[in-house]
Amino acid sequence: xxxxxxxxIAILVLSASAGSLRAQRVQPAQPVDVSKLPxxxxxxxxxxxxxxxxxVRVGSTNCPNGRAVAGGVSIRKGHASLRILESYxxxxxxxxxxxxxxxxxxxxxxxxxxxxxxMLPAARRVSVMVTQYTRMLHLSDRFALAPGWVSATGRRGCxxxxxxxxxxxxxxxxxxxxxxxxxxxxxxDPTGWNVRAVNGAAAPGPAAExxxxxxxxxxxxxxxxxxxxxVYFVTTDVTVRRGNGVTRRxxxxxxxxxxxxxxxxxxxxxxxxxxxxxxxxxxTLTSWTISLINRGxxxxxxxxxxxxxVCIGP
Numbered sequence: 001x002x003x004x005x006x007x008x009i010a011i012l013v014l015s016a017s018a019g020s021l022r023a024q025r026v027q028p029a030q031p032v033d034v035s036k037l038p039x040x041x042x043x044x045x046x047x048x049x050x051x052x053x054x055x056v057r058v059g060s061t062n063c064p065n066g067r068a069v070a071g072g073v074s075i076r077k078g079h080a081s082l083r084i085l086e087s088y089x090x091x092x093x094x095x096x097x098x099x100x101x102x103x104x105x106x107x108x109x110x111x112x113x114x115x116x117x118x119m120l121p122a123a124r125r126v127s128v129m130v131t132q133y134t135r136m137l138h139l140s141d142r143f144a145l146a147p148g149w150v151s152a153t154g155r156r157g158c159x160x161x162x163x164x165x166x167x168x169x170x171x172x173x174x175x176x177x178x179x180x181x182x183x184x185x186x187x188x189d190p191t192g193w194n195v196r197a198v199n200g201a202a203a204p205g206p207a208a209e210x211x212x213x214x215x216x217x218x219x220x221x222x223x224x225x226x227x228x229x230x231v232y233f234v235t236t237d238v239t240v241r242r243g244n245g246v247t248r249r250x251x252x253x254x255x256x257x258x259x260x261x262x263x264x265x266x267x268x269x270x271x272x273x274x275x276x277x278x279x280x281x282x283x284t285l286t287s288w289t290i291s292l293i294n295r296g297x298x299x300x301x302x303x304x305x306x307x308x309x310v311c312i313g314p
Contacts, residue, residue, distance in 0.1 A: 032067050032231040037119035039127040040165075042188060047112045051080045053103040056273045060093045063118030068094035069231055069310050070117035070166035070215075070262035074187035074194070078110035081151070081198070082184045084277045088264035088308055089233065095266075099273060115187055117165050117262070119231065130217075133163060136259055136312065137222030138215055138282050142172055145210040148203030151184060154212030157192030162218035166262035166310075167193025168281035170289060172209035177201075179208035180293075183277045213281045215261060223259055223285060227314055231261065234309040237268070240275055240294040241302050248291035250283050253311035262310040263288030270303025271296050286311075 047059045061071060071087060071094030081102035088095055094116035120127060143154035158164050169183050180200035187194055193214035201208070216222070234254055240247045253260055260282045267275050274296035283289040288309040294302065 032069070032119055034119070034130050034229045034231065037066055037121055038129055038131065039120040039123050040130050041118050041120060041124060041127045043116050043118055045114050046076055047114060049110045049112055050107050051078055051100055051104050051110050052107045053100050056085065056097060056099050057112070059096045059112060059114040060090070061114040061116035063092045063116060063120065066092060066118045066120040068092060068116045068118055070094065071096060071264070072115040072167070072187040073098060074113045074115075074185050076111040076113045078108060080110055081149070084183045084186065085272055085275060086266045087186075087277065087280065088266040088306070089310065097272065113187070128163070133217035133219060134224065134226040135218050135220065135222040136215065136225050136261070137162065137218060138213065138285060140211040140213045142209055142211050144207040145179065145181065145197060145199040146203070146207045147178065147199045147201035147205045149198050149200055151196055151198050152210070153194065153196045154210060155192055155194045156212045156214040158214060158216035159218055159221055161220070162216035164188045164191065164193050164214050164216055167195065167212065167214040168263065168279070169195040169197050169213065170211055170279040170281035170283070172211050175209040177206040177208050181208070181210065181278045183280060186280070211281070215282060225259065225312060228312050229314065231310065231312050232258075234311060235306055237304055237306050239302050240292050240305055242294050242296045242298060242300055245294050245302070246278070246291060247305070248279070248289065249307055250287045250289045251307050251309035252287040253309060253313065255311070255313050256286065258311040258313035259285050260288045260309055261312050263290055264308040264310070265290050265292060266306045266308075268304050268306050270294075271300045272303070274300055275303045275305060
C-alpha cells in the first residue's frame with residue numbers, strides 16, 4: 001500500500017504471537033513540545049494472529065524516537081468479531097488490546113493492522129510538519145446499528161486537504177432505542193476515519209442511532225491552532241463494576257483553550273480481558289468520552305480503568 005492523499009502511511013511488518021498477554025509499561029504522560037517533535041506521520045504495522053476465540057492479543061505500534069498521540073486497529077485480512085479491550089498511549093507507542101468473541105468453526109489466520117499517529121523529532125520520507133496545519137475540526141456522521149450482534153460500519157471524511165488524525169464511535173445523543181454497543185474496529189484511511197461496531201440488544205428490534213467521528217487537521221475550517229505548541233495528556237481512573245456494570249465518563253482537557261485530539265483507556269486493576277470498550281469519541285471540542293462494560297462475575301471483581309484524553313493547547 002503506497003501513501004496516498006493527505007494521510008501518509010508508512011507500513012511496517014511486525015508479528016505478534018496469538019494469545020500473547022504482554023505486560024505494558026505506561027510511560028509518564030509528559031507534555032509534548034511541538035517544536036521538539038515537529039513532524040507527524042501515521043505508522044501502520046501488520047500483526048499476524050489466529051482468529052481463535054477468547055484469546056487476548058496485544059499490538060504495539062512504535063514511533064521511532066517520538067511520541068504516539070492517537071491510534072487505531074483494523075482487520076487487513078480474515079474475519080473475526082473483535083472487541084477492543086484497551087487503546088492507549090505508552091510513550092513512544094500506541095497499544096491496542098483486542099479479543100475475538102466469535103468462536104470460528106475452524107481456526108484461521110488474521111492479519112491485523114495497528115495504527116499510531118506519531119510526533120517525530122526528524123522528518124522521514126513521508127512525514128509532514130505539524131505547523132503545516134492551522135485548524136482542527138471535529139466531524140461526525142450518523143449510521144444505523146442494528147441489534148443482534150450484527151456488525152455495522154460507519155465512516156466520516158475530512159474536508160478536502162484535511163489530515164485525519166484520530167476518530168471514534170458513539171451513540172447519537174438522539175438515540176432512544178435499546179443499545180448495548182461494542183467497538184470492534186477504529187482506523188484511518190487516506191481521507192477519513194472508519195469504525196465498526198455491534199449492538200448486543202435483543203433482535204428483532206429497532207436499530208440504534210450511532211455516529212462515526214473524525215478529528216481532522218487542515219487550514220480552512222475548525223478551531224484555530226496556529227499558536228498551539230503543546231500536546232498534553234489528561235488521565236482519570238474510574239471503576240467499572242462486575243456483572244455487566246457500565247461506566248461512561250467524559251475526560252476534559254482541563255483548559256478552556258485546549259482541544260481534544262484523541263482518547264483512550266487501559267485497565268490497571270482487574271481482569272482486563274473482561275472489560276470491553278463500548279464508545280470512544282470527542283463529545284465536545286475540549287473533551288473525550290469513553291464508555292466501558294465489565295463482563296466479569298463475582299469471582300472476577302470490579303476493574304479499575306485509566307481513561308485518557310490527548311489534547312492540544314497553547
